[in-house]
Every structure is written in structure tokens, then in C-alpha cells.
Amino acid sequence: EDIQKPRGGGSVLFKFENDETPPSVATRVGVSPSVNLPVPERNDATLQALGTAPSIPKGSAFSFFLASHRRAAKDLCDFFMKTSGAEDLRQVTARVHGKVNETLFIYAISFVILRRKELRSVRLPTMVEVFPSRFVPQEALAKAQLEINRMDPNQTEPVIIDHGLEFSGTYLKPEHRLSYWREDYGINVHHWHWHLIYPPAMGFDRDRKGELFYYMHQQIIARYDIERLCLGLPRVEKLDNWRIPIEDGYFPKLTISNSGRQWGSRQDNTLPKDLRRRDLGEFVDITDMEIWRSRLLDAIHQGFMIDRNGDKVRIRDDVTSGKRGIEILSEALEADAELSVNFPYYGDLHNRGHDILAFSHDPDNAHKEEMGVVGDLGTSLRDPVFFRLHKLVDDLFQEYKETQQPYTESELFLPGVRIEQAGVVRGNEADVLLTGWNKREFEASRGLDFNGKSVILRPTHLDHKPFEYHMQINNDLREAKEVTVRIFLAPKLNGQEKEMDFIEQRILWSEMDKFTVNLKPGKNHVARSSKESSITNLEELTFKDLENSGPGSTSEQVAFNFCGCGWPQHMLLPRGRPEGMAFQLFFMLTDYAKDKVSNPGGVRRCANGVSFCGMQDAKYPDARPMGFPFDRPPAPLLQGLPVSTTADYARLGNAFIHDITIRFLGEKLN
Ligand code: CUO
Known part of the structure; x- marks a missing residue:
């Protein structure tokens, strides 16, 4: 028998006591x-x-x-x-x-x-050391404990837990081939920190919070789809039908925050159901999800949302003042109950999507199971279903972006500067980048007690050899010109090994870097290290780093700059293929005078990973819409000629496209 969703909000828990719920359910409360x-x-x-x-x-x-x-x-x-x-x-x-x-x-x-x-x-140490159980299966931790129990009490050598490439599955299911990506410690830590900085309904609004919710997640989806392409897998399909079973299950094999309790697991082909967790006071109907999505689509196609007074709020990105449409749409979609233009009407599509999926294995608490990992900010990327949900979210954003006017030639063109040549160099080799496996060590014995003995957790992760971008730029103006350099990466060919047109490639372009340079008149040579990327973070701080950071030391400087948010540097490149895979780099220069955002104040902290994370106590430092110039459909004409591929954008002197190869070595780097 169904537990009914209470209506009218308010004292939800109290209401249950008077509900005519089956006794078997009622007696469970408190047990x-x-x-x-x-x-x-x-x-x-x-x-x-x-x-x-x-x-x-x-x-x-x-x-x-x-x-x-x-x-x-x-x-x-x-x-x-x-x-x-x-x-x-x-x-x-x-x-x-x-x-x-x-x-x-x-x-x-x-x-x-x-x-x-x-x-x-x-500063707090990395989540990996605070909660090792979120990153390594219970079985491995238990094995380490056993080893310690049997150990000679005088032994000082640490016990090492190698967490290799098998991760959470076998290779029987195609999705398991991407476990190394989804279960990477760095991307999960990044996601946790991102949401910590940009939480919904916590009484904090940050500059362009909604737009960044769209952009940061769009970039995760793009990178995941690229990784799939590297492995010959099709792109993620959006979860837009809640009434059919979800093909892929997920078994995390982890325990919750060192407590020993297991996360919930989802069998293959689980049918999502209405959420009826009276133990949590949380109820959502699948019908509501469908209605909210349809209302959001109405708003997108009509070009306006309806606020709580019934007034129209136009949603457009080309506004010169006030919030951009993407911001308004995003706050209603995520949703932030305090910032949504009309929370009761547009609902809570994205958050509730996480909830329904996190409890799909036990929607009414009949089995007294914990939620699945997709319900937690620090673990949700592990589950393949995260990407299906966020593809649905991104699909709505893209539907909106498709309704926006393409950029005009004058918005894209920067007269007077011309990229003559651009590419990447690694050691003595140009335009071939290498990926492979690497290991990082964390101390598991700070977060978990192993009878006072040292236990090292050593996860294997994807990595790449560092490289440099090089650009030859001519400044034909008489004076110096400050420009923003924007660098993106995308695969050249689609799953059918055909060159992609602009529209297909548009949502795959992954931001690699964005920085400012001052071009002197004449020839300029610009070099930039991959380690300086605008999306990546510094390495996670360990307990040891924090202990070692004294006044004035380098580690203190690191601790000051480190805020946890930022894409992991080791995941900057997609895996590529053993035989080499064709990618394209897109470079674009824009006028810094138009891009710059005035940010009064002194030193900015947490300035790493700024494109995905923004800056502490400061405005987002780029006035253009996030993802520019790929956030909108292609300009129909440039210099009088039609645009069909991204290469056509490179007809503008301030843009450049260049082919490179990414080769996956399949072995340990270094
Ligand atoms: Cu980050 Cu759904 O917003 O996980």
C-alpha cells in the first residue's frame, strides 16, 4: 500500500502520527x-x-x-x-x-x-584523508585492519592500501570501463567543494551562481562524453523518461563517512518511483518532475518566466544590466528556493532528481536502506546515473541557449591582432600529448583509527605529461593591447569517425585555460604551462601539508590559495587512445577592456580553478557569458561566408584552430 504524500507542507512529521498508514510502516519509526x-x-x-x-x-x-x-x-x-x-x-x-x-x-x-x-x-585537509571510506571499498579497509592486528607491534612500516583500476566493477558492463573517471578522488572532491561554495538556499547569493551551476556542470558532461568517445562508447543519454527502468545499476561498496554503514545500491533496471521517505520527511512525485520540466520548457520557448505575482520575467542573455536569462533559469532549475523566480511553480527539478535516484532502491524506506551515492555531493559523480540526470539538466540549458541570438561578427572579431601559429609542446615533441596512470598517496589513518598505526591509501588515477601552449601573435596596432586568451579542446571526429560540424562539436568544447596577456606592438610569443590552467586546482592539502605549514613557508602560501574547489590537474586531459586520437585546440583572443570586471580590493584568495569556481570575495572575473563563444549557436555568416564547422570561426584573425593527438600509454607515467 502506498504512503500518501502529505499536502500543505508545515509540520510534516507530526502529520504522520495521525495518518492511516499501515502499522508495519508506523512501528518502524524510532526503531x-x-x-x-x-x-x-x-x-x-x-x-x-x-x-x-x-x-x-x-x-x-x-x-x-x-x-x-x-x-x-x-x-x-x-x-x-x-x-x-x-x-x-x-x-x-x-x-x-x-x-x-x-x-x-x-x-x-x-x-x-x-x-x-x-x-x-x-584550512581543512583533503576529504580523502578525512573520510577515506568514501574513496576506498570497505573490504580494503577491513583487510588493512586485519593486517595491522596480525602485525608485529614493533613494526613501524605503514600498511599500504593500493586502490587500483578495478574500482567498483568488472568489465562486463560497458559503464564499468569509465569507473576510473567517475570514481576519481579529485573530481569528486572538486564537486563537493563547488557545491560548498555555491549552495542553494543558504542565505548566500554569489555573483553569477546560477550561470556557474550551468557552466561547471555542462563542462563535466562535455568531458565525460569526450572520455566515452575515447573508449568508443556512445554519449550519455538524458534521463527524460522517469517511467521506464534505469538500465545501469550501481554498487558503491563504500561506507558512509567512516561509520561502517553502507550506501544504498541500485540494481540494474530499477524503476524510479515516487519518493515516500517519511523517515526524512521527504516526498516527491514523478508527476511533479514531469510538470516542472514542462513548465521550464514553456518558459524557455516563450522567452519569459512567470514570477509569484503572475508577472512576466524575460529571459535573455544579451542584457546590459540585470541578471542574464541563464542565471534566472538556472536558479529555478537547480533549484534555489530563495532565489527561484517562482519556486512553487517551477519546482525543484534538479535537486529532486537527485533524491528520486538516490532512493530508487528503497523509495519508501521499506528496507531501511541508506541513500545511494548520487544523493551526496562528494560521491554523486561515481554513479553513471548522475550523468543521465545532469544531461537532462544540461539539455534544458542548451534548449534555452539555442533560443539566443548567435554572436555577431563584431562580438567575435577583434581587429588588429592575429594569431599566426598556435599549438602545444611537450619536451621536444610538438602536438602529441601523452596520458597514462599515476598514483598518489594519502594517509588513511588520520580519518580512521587503525590502532594508532599508519595506513597509506594509494589510489591509481589518470594523469598526463605536463605540456605548454605556444602562440605566435601579431599585434598590428600602434600600442600595446591587453587581450584575454581562451583555449578549448574537443575531439575532431565523432563516434562515426566523421568530422563534426559546429553544432555537434559546440557542446563538447572543454575549457582548458583562460588568461590575460598584454601584447606589445609587433610580434609576440606567448607560452603557458598546462599547470596554470584556469579550471584546475592545486594538489589537495594533506594533514602533513598543514602540519608543515609554518608562517612564511611555501606550504602556508599554498594553504592560503587552496580552497578545495577546482578540477583536478591530473584530469585536465581526456584519456585519448593507445593508437593516438585526433583532437582540436581552439584559441581565441578577445578584448580585455570589454571582458574585464572591476574587482576592488586587495589580494584575492582561492583564485585557483577560477573558471569553474569563481574567486573568494570577488566577482566572476570575465564579463562574457560563460563558455563564450561556444555557449550559443554558430553565427550564420562570418566575413560574408557561411559557418558550418568551428574552423570557420578561425577565419577571424583573432581565432585559431589546430589539430593535436592524445595518446594513451596505458602504463604508469614518470
Ligand atoms: Cu552538482 Cu547535481 O548539481 O550534482
Whole structure:
């Protein structure tokens, strides 16, 4: 028998007591550790001050996609925000430690550190060391523990957990071939941090938050599709029919935040169902998902949304003031209940999509199972279904972008500067880039207790040999000219080994770098290292880095610049193929005077991975729409000639297209 979705909101939990629900369901409340309702100890003042934060059971999953969990996070963050400085925060967090959900605890501390100016010296180590169980299967951790139990007590050598390429599956299913990509520690850590900086409904609005939600996720989807192409797999299909089973299951084999509880698993061919988790107070109908999508599509095709007063809000990107359409659409789609133009009407499509998928194996708590990894910000990219959901989201954004006017020649052209030659160099070789496997070491024994012994976690990950971009640029103007250099990468051929036209290639272009140079009159040679990329981060900080960072030391400088967000440098390049795979680099120069955004103030921290993450306490530093010039359909005519492929853009002197090869060595680099 179905549990009915309560109507009218409000005291949802209270309502259940009077509901005519089957007794078998009703008696479960309060029995399972996962359904303990908030019962603050009456005499514990700290607990009482935490609001709904203690309502998320310890040891269970925390999901920012659930409204009830977001509320709990807000309460805990508000509590931590009241602290007066680093020492106060340390004391307060020590009092709260052990009293709230572990993931929520780390979330709230990170959230506060990112937002309080006086905490700018405080840094947290990488999630990999805080919660090793999110990155390595339970079995491997148990094996390490066994080894330690049998070990000679005097042995000081650390135990090493090698987490190799088998990851979570066999090669029986095509999707398993991409486990190394989806389960990469770096991209999962990046995604966690991104959402930490740009949370919905936490009382913070950041410059172009909605547009960045669109762009950062669009770029993840593009990169994933490219990786699939490298492996000969078709592109991801959007999840637009919730009424048929989801072909691919997912079995994470991980435990939740070192608690020993298992994440939920999804069998192959699971049919998504209405969400009826009364233990969480969360309910969503699939019908609602369909209605919200259809309303968003109506808005896109009509060119306006309807606000809560019933007034039209136009959505266009070519506005000179106010919010761009992509921003308004995105806040309604993600959705941010506080910033959505009309939350009750456009609903909560993306967040609720995560919820339905995260609980599809146990939508009504009949099995008392935890959510699947797709419900957690730090693990959701592991599951293939994440990409199907985000393809649906991106499809709506692209539908909107298709309705926008293509860029005109004057918006694309920059007279007076010309790229004569551009390409990449690695060592002595030009235009061939190499990828392979590499390993990184983390200490697992800081987050998990192995009887005080040292345990090293050594995940294998994709990597590449560093390289440099080189450009020969002529400045025919009489004076120096500041330009923005934009570099993108895309495969040259599609799955049928045919050259792609502009439209097909448009949504695959992956940003590689974006930077400013001042071109002197005449010839200029510009070189730039792949390590400086505008999308990538510094290496994750380990506990050791933080211990070693003293005043004035380089590590302190690193800690200052590091905010966790940013695409991992080791995932900058797609894998390519063993025989070499044809890619294209697209270079474009635009007028910095038009791109620049005035950002008064001193040194900016967290300036790494700026294209995906923005900057701390500053506006997004590029005035153009994100993804420019590939965020819109092609200009129909350039210099009087039609445009059919991206190469036609290179007819403009300030743009350049160049073929390169990416070869996957299939072995350890270095
Ligand atoms: Cu990042 Cu759905 O927004 O996971």
C-alpha cells in the first residue's frame, strides 16, 4: 500500500502520527537507528542551540539535495558562524563534535571557514584523508585492519592500501570501463567543494551562481562524453523518461563517512518511483518532475518566466544590466528556493532528481536502506546515473541557449591582432600529448583509527605529461593591447569517425585555460604551462601539508590559495587512445577592456580553478557569458561566408584552430 504524500507542507512529521498508514510502516519509526527523530538531550545547551542539526542521525548519509538536510545544515552553519575567531571556532566545534552527523559536521566547518574573513588562515585537509571510506571499498579497509592486528607491534612500516583500476566493477558492463573517471578522488572532491561554495538556499547569493551551476556542470558532461568517445562508447543519454527502468545499476561498496554503514545500491533496471521517505520527511512525485520540466520548457520557448505575482520575467542573455536569462533559469532549475523566480511553480527539478535516484532502491524506506551515492555531493559523480540526470539538466540549458541570438561578427572579431601559429609542446615533441596512470598517496589513518598505526591509501588515477601552449601573435596596432586568451579542446571526429560540424562539436568544447596577456606592438610569443590552467586546482592539502605549514613557508602560501574547489590537474586531459586520437585546440583572443570586471580590493584568495569556481570575495572575473563563444549557436555568416564547422570561426584573425593527438600509454607515467 502506498504512503500518501502529505499536502500543505508545515509540520510534516507530526502529520504522520495521525495518518492511516499501515502499522508495519508506523512501528518502524524510532526503531531503526536511521530514523531517530530529533530528541535533543534536554539539559544539553549546545545541542539545543543547534536547531534541527541533530536530526540527521550520526553514521548515516547527509544529502544537500534534501530540503530537510539543508535546513539542518543551515542551523549548524548559523551556529558556527556566530563564533568570534579561529580559537572560538575550535572550541565550539570540539563541543559539537560527536553530537551531529559526521558529514554535516565537516560540511558546516568548511562552509564557515570559506565565509569568515578572520578564518582565512584555517584550512581543512583533503576529504580523502578525512573520510577515506568514501574513496576506498570497505573490504580494503577491513583487510588493512586485519593486517595491522596480525602485525608485529614493533613494526613501524605503514600498511599500504593500493586502490587500483578495478574500482567498483568488472568489465562486463560497458559503464564499468569509465569507473576510473567517475570514481576519481579529485573530481569528486572538486564537486563537493563547488557545491560548498555555491549552495542553494543558504542565505548566500554569489555573483553569477546560477550561470556557474550551468557552466561547471555542462563542462563535466562535455568531458565525460569526450572520455566515452575515447573508449568508443556512445554519449550519455538524458534521463527524460522517469517511467521506464534505469538500465545501469550501481554498487558503491563504500561506507558512509567512516561509520561502517553502507550506501544504498541500485540494481540494474530499477524503476524510479515516487519518493515516500517519511523517515526524512521527504516526498516527491514523478508527476511533479514531469510538470516542472514542462513548465521550464514553456518558459524557455516563450522567452519569459512567470514570477509569484503572475508577472512576466524575460529571459535573455544579451542584457546590459540585470541578471542574464541563464542565471534566472538556472536558479529555478537547480533549484534555489530563495532565489527561484517562482519556486512553487517551477519546482525543484534538479535537486529532486537527485533524491528520486538516490532512493530508487528503497523509495519508501521499506528496507531501511541508506541513500545511494548520487544523493551526496562528494560521491554523486561515481554513479553513471548522475550523468543521465545532469544531461537532462544540461539539455534544458542548451534548449534555452539555442533560443539566443548567435554572436555577431563584431562580438567575435577583434581587429588588429592575429594569431599566426598556435599549438602545444611537450619536451621536444610538438602536438602529441601523452596520458597514462599515476598514483598518489594519502594517509588513511588520520580519518580512521587503525590502532594508532599508519595506513597509506594509494589510489591509481589518470594523469598526463605536463605540456605548454605556444602562440605566435601579431599585434598590428600602434600600442600595446591587453587581450584575454581562451583555449578549448574537443575531439575532431565523432563516434562515426566523421568530422563534426559546429553544432555537434559546440557542446563538447572543454575549457582548458583562460588568461590575460598584454601584447606589445609587433610580434609576440606567448607560452603557458598546462599547470596554470584556469579550471584546475592545486594538489589537495594533506594533514602533513598543514602540519608543515609554518608562517612564511611555501606550504602556508599554498594553504592560503587552496580552497578545495577546482578540477583536478591530473584530469585536465581526456584519456585519448593507445593508437593516438585526433583532437582540436581552439584559441581565441578577445578584448580585455570589454571582458574585464572591476574587482576592488586587495589580494584575492582561492583564485585557483577560477573558471569553474569563481574567486573568494570577488566577482566572476570575465564579463562574457560563460563558455563564450561556444555557449550559443554558430553565427550564420562570418566575413560574408557561411559557418558550418568551428574552423570557420578561425577565419577571424583573432581565432585559431589546430589539430593535436592524445595518446594513451596505458602504463604508469614518470
Ligand atoms: Cu552538482 Cu547535481 O548539481 O550534482
